Amino acid sequence: MLGRQKVHTRLFYEFDLETHIPPDHLLRGIDRFLDLTGLHEEMRGFYSHTGRPSIDPELMIRMLVIGYVMGLRSERRVCQEVHLNLAYRWFCRLGLEDKVPDHSSFSKLRHGKFRDSDIFRHVFERVVAQCIAHGLVGGQGFAVDASLISADVQKQSSSRQSEWDASTIDPAEAPRAVREYLDTLDEEAFGTATPVKPKFTAHADPASQWTAARKGPAFFAYSDNYLIDTDHGIIMDVEASRSVRQAEVGSTLTMLDRTAERFDIRPDWLVADTAYGSEESLVEIVLKRQILPFIPVIDKGERTDGTFSRSDFTWDEENDRYICPEGNELRHARRNYSDPARFSNEMKPRRYRAAKTDCQACPLKAQCCPNSETRSLQRGKYEIVRDFARTCVASAFNETASRRRKKVEMLFAHLKRILGLSRLRLRGPLGVRDEFTLAATAQNLRKLAKLRPANAPSMQIG
Ligand code: SF4
Incomplete structure (x- = not known):
């Protein structure tokens, strides 16, 4: 038999928002880790102690978090969604009949009290602390x-x-x-x-x-x-x-x-x-x-014209010299100078040269230094650090x-x-810093909710 919905208007409803949010809803997972206790105390100094009560800053931050977690890029849209969506209302601690703040309030707060108090960074660091406490940071x-x-x-x-x-x-x-x-x-x-x-x-x-x-x-x-x-x-x-x-x-x-x-x-x-x-x-x-740096070194000594690059020469730390592909040495000083500073191990830039006689007789000269009499290499002051990174x-x-x-x-x-x-x-x-900080907070919260779900075996937090 064809059914037809009966439309009837009731004056009073018994409605518990809590029971309408599924246990596995993303915002339920995130809510467990968004700890905003003490926020009012932190922000008290930025509000006047007289006049009309302001919009609760915790509500504003919860609405902003919803925006970044759910990918709602406009504050006007966040306000509309919080108005209509039960889960969003629950996350913001708003009842069914509570009024949602106007989107213009965000702009005033962001450029004023939120920025002066650096509250977005504080919230971000609290979430990182939660990640550490829940064993997600090695x-x-x-x-x-x-x-x-x-x-x-x-x-x-x-x-x-x-x-x-x-x-x-x-x-x-x-x-x-x-x-x-x-x-x-x-x-x-x-x-x-x-x-x-x-x-x-x-x-x-x-x-x-x-x-x-x-x-x-x-x-x-x-x-x-x-x-x-x-x-x-x-x-x-x-x-x-x-x-x-x-x-x-x-x-x-x-x-x-x-x-x-x-x-x-x-x-x-x-x-x-x-x-x-x-x-x-x-x-x-x-x-x-x-x-320890696992970072490729920026090497301006690398050549692209087919001739030998710096990496074709071997550094001999013990004897303070390079060895070329032909097996000859490049030194920064050959004479027996009376000044011992010329031979000190102090970090400073030096140029290492092959002997002219070696290069003139070398069968690899065309591949090494076709336009000069000898090959030389500049070794920077901190080449030892660059060598360490290469290792x-x-x-x-x-x-x-x-x-x-x-x-x-x-x-x-x-x-x-x-x-x-x-x-x-x-x-x-400053606006860009706020956006990046809130987005990073949202990404960490999503990860916490995913990796530490409510039904996971409880772990010791200390
Ligand atoms: S040209 Fe000189 S530096 Fe280059 S490989 Fe030959 S001997 Fe070594």
């Missing part, structure tokens, strides 16, 4: 990488390098993102990362970088830098920077130091791609922080480290494809 091997995220600007609204002069901008008249750009001109992650000026500067967000690093058409972007623990791919730290190599390397050092300071975790080894293999970067990682990369463990490095690339792919963060919504270094 702490031995870290990976670092950066991904380009498009800035919210257009090429049409930009100036050429010759037409852009930051000193003519009046901060009082400038929009927020431009004021933030002026404030970061002396910061290593932005203004002072490199003396090279970008070809174009975007008017609405001058701190974004005009880059063609993806080997496609150039665009304006920021770099999202992740430092991850390679056991489970937990993001230990996140940093926004200009999309240039020097800024990304500087961010790596900032993240390593901050992780050591906040969580007392210093990795034994670090894996990264060639972009991190400059001499300065390796000195910071190996000499100053005592971390690490040539070791058997490098394959394992490289395989684990893929986890950071997968996190960026997830960030763009699933969480929808392929283009920024906020402008200016």
Whole structure:
């Protein structure tokens, strides 16, 4: 018999939101790890003690977390979804009849109290602490990488390098993102990362970088830098920077130091791609922080014209010389100088030369130094550090480290494809930092919910 739904309006309902959220719902899993106790105390100093009560900051943070976890890129959309979705209401501690804040409230809070209190970073670090407490962080091997995220600007609204002069901008008249750009001109992650000026500067967000690093058409972007623990791919730290190599390397050092300071975790080894293999970067990682580098060395001594590269010569540490493919030695000094400093083991740059008589009689000369009388090699001040990195990369463990490095690339792919963060919504270094920090928090929460489900056997947390 054909059924027909009976529509009848009831004045009163008995409704328990709790019973309507499935036990395996993603937000249930995440809720167990989002610990916001003490948040009100942390933020109390940023609110006036008189006047009307504000919107609860915990509610705003829960709504923002929903947005980033579920890939809802607009705050207007988050408000609509929280209004309609029972699970979202439950996660935000809103009853069926409670009013959802207006989307305009987010903008005011983000640029004001949230930023002054640095609350997004505090929430991110609490989630990392949860990951550590639940045994998801080994702490031995870290990976670092950066991904380009498009800035919210257009090429049409930009100036050429010759037409852009930051000193003519009046901060009082400038929009927020431009004021933030002026404030970061002396910061290593932005203004002072490199003396090279970008070809174009975007008017609405001058701190974004005009880059063609993806080997496609150039665009304006920021770099999202992740430092991850390679056991489970937990993001230990996140940093926004200009999309240039020097800024990304500087961010790596900032993240390593901050992780050591906040969580007392210093990795034994670090894996990264060639972009991190400059001499300065390796000195910071190996000499100053005592971390094994599984990082390919940037080698300007490698030749592409078919003649012998530096790697064809063997370094003989004991006798302070190179051995060439013909078996002859290259030395930095041959005479018996009375000055012992010429022969000291002190770290300094040196040029090593083959003997003229050896090269003139050598059958390999055309492959080695066709345009000069002898072959010479420059050995940098910290070549020993670069050699150490080369040894690490040539070791058997490098394959394992490289395989684990893929986890950071997968996190960026997830960030763009699933969480929808392929283009920024906020402008200016601070807005970008907020977006990256919230997105990293969301990724760690999703991982916690997946790897430590509620029905898993209980584990000792200490
Ligand atoms: S040309 Fe000189 S440095 Fe090069 S392989 Fe021959 S002897 Fe060695």
